[in-house]
Amino acid sequence: GAVVSQHPSWVICKSGTSVKIECRSLDFQATTMFWYRQFPKQSLMLMATSNEGSKATYEQGVEKDKFLINHASLTLSTLTVTSAHPEDSSFYICSARHGGGGGTLYEQYFGPGTRLTVT
Amino acid sequence: AQTVTQSQPEMSVQEAETVTLSCTYDTSENNYYLFWYKQPPSRQMILVIRQEAYKQQNATENRFSVNFQKAAKSFSLKISDSQLGDTAMYFCAFNNAGNMLTFGGGTRLMVKP
Numbered sequence: 001g002a003v004v005s006q007h008p009s010w011v012i013c014k015s016g017t018s019v020k021i022e023c024r025s026l027d028f029q030a031t032t033m034f035w036y037r038q039f040p041k042q043s044l045m046l047m048a049t050s051n052e053g054s055k056a057t058y059e060q061g062v063e064k065d066k067f068l069i070n071h072a073s074l075t076l077s078t079l080t081v082t083s084a085h086p087e088d089s090s091f092y093i094c095s096a097r098h099g100g101g102g103g104t105l106y107e108q109y110f111g112p113g114t115r116l117t118v119t
Numbered sequence: 120a121q122t123v124t125q126s127q128p129e130m131s132v133q134e135a136e137t138v139t140l141s142c143t144y145d146t147s148e149n150n151y152y153l154f155w156y157k158q159p160p161s162r163q164m165i166l167v168i169r170q171e172a173y174k175q176q177n178a179t180e181n182r183f184s185v186n187f188q189k190a191a192k193s194f195s196l197k198i199s200d201s202q203l204g205d206t207a208m209y210f211c212a213f214n215n216a217g218n219m220l221t222f223g224g225g226t227r228l229m230v231k232p
Contacts, residue, residue: 043223
């Protein structure tokens, strides 16, 4: 249980175009999903937190107009990188938090990540 | 704000031996959760072990165990009988019983045959 998928697993796009990444919780309802960015050999940096049906909360320094997040259902959140540039090239990881209670309430389940390359 | 520090950027261990990865954190909270995640070359984040701060007993999961020292704000991971498949990045993470996880900088572990 507690499987999170991401699509696509990798994408190459041209500078100036937009790219959408999907994050799905496959076997549980995720009231909260998180989007992280990871540069090579570095740790995960939280970009934003999204709660189903409400606007995402962005971390300081993350451009909300550039990284559009939508969490329209309890199993799907999307990250759209708008007008992508080479510096947006990175590994993007989503995670989902179970909507239930108990010991797993604060545990996040991670997707396999999406490698974005902007040329 | 919480901070998590992993002071060992890289470590290596011989197969079948034991290795300990260090993690310290800073918080003013009393109720929180600590995690160790493994990120192998596939880059999939895998939960290794979890510790609730209110529990005095150290968590164990098969070959993985932690040494949780709440007063010292220390949370080290011990891997016993190291296996080649343990080669990965290991991240210590803190959750203050709220929403977000705060990650340490990571320790790259290499298990040598």
